Structure formats: structure tokens, C-alpha cells
Amino acid sequence: NQAVLKKAGLEQYFPDWEKVDLVQTSITIFEEIVCLHKQNILLGCLDLTSIRIVNSKTIFFTETDKYQIDDFPCLLRNTQFIPPERLDYIDKIFLFSEKTENYVAAVLAFTLMMPGIMPYAQRNSGDMLINIKRMQFPYAFRENHSKGVPNGFWRFVWSHLYYDLKEAFYKTFQYGEEKSTPESRYDTGFWLSKLKKYRDALLSGEYCKNDSYSAMMFPDTFRKVKNETYITCVNCKKEYPVWFMDDxxxxxxxxxxxxxSESFFDCVDCGRRFFYSIKEEILHKVKNWKPQKHCDDCKKLVICKNCGKEYPAYLLRDGYCKTCKRKMYKMM
Ligand SMILES: [Zn+2]
Ligand SMILES: [Zn+2]
Ligand SMILES: [Zn+2]
Incomplete structure (x- = not known):
């Protein structure tokens, strides 16, 4: 199937998988690539759908005729796997090199570890190509906060990822970092060795010792770290670090x-029903607020057509305030 390596695909075809199975699959894939390289074959570019997964130790590459064998160029173009320095030449025929191949390996490692998402995918960001060229990597690392991480569980998956890999991804994909230039990129062997370390740490239980969620493929909270206080959310009952709680x-x-939330009010003007958010519900309880009468639409300020003063919309009749309306009646 097309989307096996995405979240939905993994959950459909491998519902019992944990992170360690995904890491093992990635190792199998990378071992295959190392094998190809030994035969002087480069992937060149890559189409994820050409990787067939039978189980974590058996995978197949299809469409192998698209590889770059010796000096026969690879013609496949998938912008997600084209390194920033090559993006402007995407329509030209060129030979992929070890440098471009190292980039493909890094992107592949990333999208396997963060199933189905690309390193430069960002929340609310239209043009991915610009992000790739600028090398704006959205994930947090050490003192660098995340910026525009895609919505949903991605920041949790990132948080639980093996430290060595996070560091390597950051250094590779963030502009100006140590391994971000074509010459300095990590090679396939590097990613393979880090993946193996990750697998071993998962298998021995060492990596999940302090946080069992790290064994999951899609954890839904952050990885626990030392010296951080955790609080259980009264609503979802999950533990989060203090800074992830409402101020x-x-x-x-x-x-x-x-x-x-379950609480709501019916607007007395338009009759529509509005549900409060969990936070608003708490605010109402704590501050002893009465349920709202007028909805935001009916409350918004509108100018009276006659006197020009502002009133909440629900006070106006046919666009006139009460005072003006009364005057008009008198004149009639
Ligand atoms: Zn919660
Ligand atoms: Zn209303
Ligand atoms: Zn008026």
C-alpha cells in the first residue's frame, strides 16, 4: 500500500508495532541501502511508496530501475528528497553524488522516525520548498525552541526520539549547523549505527526505564526528563511538564x-447553542459567572445608522438604536 510508512498506514497494517519495530524496519532499510552503495548504486532520489514492507526484517525496494547505476543518471524527482543546493536545478538532468545521497539518507531516517512527516514540514506554512532552501528546521533542540512544528502529536514523537538522532537531525537540517553543508553531511553508515544504538536501548528497556511511553510509536505526551515537575491534567489525566499547563x-x-466542554448557553437573540471550552467551563465555575446571554456575534459593536454611536448588535432594531427608534416613532 501507498502510505504504509505514514501514521494511518502503520496503524492499519502493523497495529501491534511499537517504536522498536519501526526502528528495526529502518535498520533493515538502511542495511539494504548500504548494500546498494557497495555495488556502486545510488538511490539518487527516492519515492517512499517504492519501499515495500513485509515485516520489520523483510523489505523490498521496487522500481529499482530508477536508481543511479554507475553513470546512468537517476531521473526520478521528488522535491522532498532533493537537497537544498540542488532545488534550483530540479528540471535538469544531473548525476547524484555521495553528497546528495547523504541528504536522501538523512531525510529517509527522519521520515521513518517521525512516520510520514518531512523534516521541513511546518504548521501553517504554504511553501515547503522555501523552508527547504532556507533550511528552517522546526523542531526544538537544546536551547532552541520549536518553531512551527506541525499540529498534533509530532512534538511528542520528537520529544521521545533517541537523543543522538535528534541531535543528528538538528545538525543536519538546521541552517548553519555543523552537518548542514553538502560536504559535512553524515553518511548512510552513520544513520545505520545510530538506529542500531536506538534499537538496543529500546530492546534492553534502558530507554524506557523512566518513561514507558518512549516504547510507543505515537506517545501523546512529552518524554519525562529529570528535574522537571509533572502535573496530571484534570481533564485528560495525562502527565505533562508544568510549562505545558494553562497559565x-x-x-x-x-x-x-x-x-x-459539556457546558453550553443558548443565545437569547439568535437562539443558537454555544459550547464552552474546557477552560471557559472552569472559569465559569471558579469565578461563579452566570451563563452568557448573548453570543459573540450578537454582542459585537455596530454603529447606529442615525446617531452614529456604537451599540452591541442585539440592542439595535433595523440598524437603529432604541433612542433613535423612539424619536422616529414620535415624528411619525
Ligand atoms: Zn489535558
Ligand atoms: Zn446570538
Ligand atoms: Zn442612534
Whole structure:
């Protein structure tokens, strides 16, 4: 199937997999690539759908005729796997090299570890090619905060990822970092060795010792670190670091606060029903607020057609305020 290496595909075809199975699959794939390289074959570019996975130790590459064998250039173009320095020449025929191949390996390692997402994919960001050229890597590393990480569970998956790999991805994909130039990129063997270290740490249980969620393919909270305080969210009952809790209500997490609650009000003007968010629901309880009467639409300020003063929309009749309306009646 096309999307096996994406979240939905993995959950459909390999529902029992844990992270270690994904890492083992990646090792199998990388071992195959190392084999190809020994025969002087380069992937050149890559189409993820050409990787068939039977199980974590058996994979096949299809469309092998598209590889670059000796000096016969690879014609496949998939912008996701084209290194930044080559993007402007994408329509030209060129020979892929060890340098471009190292980039392909890095992207492949990333999209295997963060199943189905690309290193430069960002939230609300239209043009991925610009992100690739500028090498704006959105994930947090050490003192660098995340910037535009795609919505959903990606930051949790990133958080649980093996430290060596996070470091290597950051150094490779972030502009100006140590391994970010074509000459300095890590090679396939490097990624293979890191993947093996990761697998061994997962298999021995060492990596999940302090946080069992690290064994999961799609954890839904951050990896626990030392010296960080964790709080259980009253809504989802998951533990999060303090900074991930709402600033006002330290017991509700940032994921839950804007979710729909069970409480609602019916607008007295337009009759529509509105549900409060979890945070609004708490605010109402804590501050003893009465349910709202007018919805935001009916409350928004509108100018009276006659006197030009601003009033909440629900106070106007046919665009006139009460005072003006009364005057008009008198004149009639
Ligand atoms: Zn929560
Ligand atoms: Zn209303
Ligand atoms: Zn008026």
C-alpha cells in the first residue's frame, strides 16, 4: 500500500508495532541501502511508496530501475528528497553524488522516525520548498525552541526520539549547523549505527526505564526528563511538564483547554447553542459567572445608522438604536 510508512498506514497494517519495530524496519532499510552503495548504486532520489514492507526484517525496494547505476543518471524527482543546493536545478538532468545521497539518507531516517512527516514540514506554512532552501528546521533542540512544528502529536514523537538522532537531525537540517553543508553531511553508515544504538536501548528497556511511553510509536505526551515537575491534567489525566499547563489554571493542559466542554448557553437573540471550552467551563465555575446571554456575534459593536454611536448588535432594531427608534416613532 501507498502510505504504509505514514501514521494511518502503520496503524492499519502493523497495529501491534511499537517504536522498536519501526526502528528495526529502518535498520533493515538502511542495511539494504548500504548494500546498494557497495555495488556502486545510488538511490539518487527516492519515492517512499517504492519501499515495500513485509515485516520489520523483510523489505523490498521496487522500481529499482530508477536508481543511479554507475553513470546512468537517476531521473526520478521528488522535491522532498532533493537537497537544498540542488532545488534550483530540479528540471535538469544531473548525476547524484555521495553528497546528495547523504541528504536522501538523512531525510529517509527522519521520515521513518517521525512516520510520514518531512523534516521541513511546518504548521501553517504554504511553501515547503522555501523552508527547504532556507533550511528552517522546526523542531526544538537544546536551547532552541520549536518553531512551527506541525499540529498534533509530532512534538511528542520528537520529544521521545533517541537523543543522538535528534541531535543528528538538528545538525543536519538546521541552517548553519555543523552537518548542514553538502560536504559535512553524515553518511548512510552513520544513520545505520545510530538506529542500531536506538534499537538496543529500546530492546534492553534502558530507554524506557523512566518513561514507558518512549516504547510507543505515537506517545501523546512529552518524554519525562529529570528535574522537571509533572502535573496530571484534570481533564485528560495525562502527565505533562508544568510549562505545558494553562497559565491561569495549572491543572489543565494546553491540549485540553480549548477543547469543547459539556457546558453550553443558548443565545437569547439568535437562539443558537454555544459550547464552552474546557477552560471557559472552569472559569465559569471558579469565578461563579452566570451563563452568557448573548453570543459573540450578537454582542459585537455596530454603529447606529442615525446617531452614529456604537451599540452591541442585539440592542439595535433595523440598524437603529432604541433612542433613535423612539424619536422616529414620535415624528411619525
Ligand atoms: Zn489535558
Ligand atoms: Zn446570538
Ligand atoms: Zn442612534
Amino acid at each position: 491561569e489554571f495549572g491543572t489543565i493542559c494546553k491540549k485540553c483547554r480549548s477543547k469543547k
